[in-house]
Amino acid sequence: MTIAIIGSGNVGGALAQRWILAGHTVLIGAKFPLSDKNIQLATKIGEDRFTTVENAVRQSEVVLIATPPTAIFDVMAEMGDVSDKIIMDATNTVRQKPLPYDTVYHALADKTQAQVVKCFNSTGFENMLNPIYHGEPIDMFMAGDSDTAKQVARQLALDAGFGTCWDFGKGDKVLLLEQFALSWINLAIMQGHGRDIAFRLVRR
Secondary structure: OEEEEEOOOHHHHHHHHHHHHOOOEEEEEOOOOOOHHHHHHHHHHOHHHEEOHHHHHHOOOEEEEOOOHHHHHHHHHHHOOOOOOEEEEOOOOOOOOOOOOOOHHHHHHHHOOOEEEEEOOOOOHHHHHOOEEOOEEOOEEEEOOOHHHHHHHHHHHHHOOOOOEEEOOOHHHHHHHHHHHHHHHHHHHHOOOOOOOOOOOOOO
16 A cells, blocks of 8 residues: 655654555655755655655655644645545644644645545554554544544554554544543643553453
8 A cells, every 4th residue: 555644744754654664655745855854754764755745645645734723724735636536634633723623633624625634633643653462453533524534544553553443433423433532642641651551442
């Protein structure tokens, strides 16, 4: 699978490394492909993976959005035609919303013809780099209206090393999934438990 990652920060960089290890082709789309930040990631995955947002999206079947939420309108303008793409929204609107929308997912669902899913937003990047705790994989979570996009997100979660990708429900559960992400942020950062904590659903 060819995946375009828009946003080369901690989350985008972590997932890029995991998916490359799993055998996927990963392209990093950036306004400034050889910026200082991107050079740091390029030393890990190779400079040849960096290109413009438009080029990365055009060559890919799947797009991961891992930018600040308010950047989504500029990103949409740079991506070009995404009507045949699957877009995964990994952002969280904890501090800023892409007004007039509550989330990036809702902006993408309204403004594009892509199949959109919310995923890869519910834990820290350290857990994306290494989702194994005491020999067991932690879980990932998703929400959205497209069953096709969910199937792809689930597979990519497994390919990244997560144990299960739980379905929170349709688009009306996207805000709930962002609140779930805020619960991790609250425990890990605000309550001082540290970033080496994770969620895993267990059954009796």
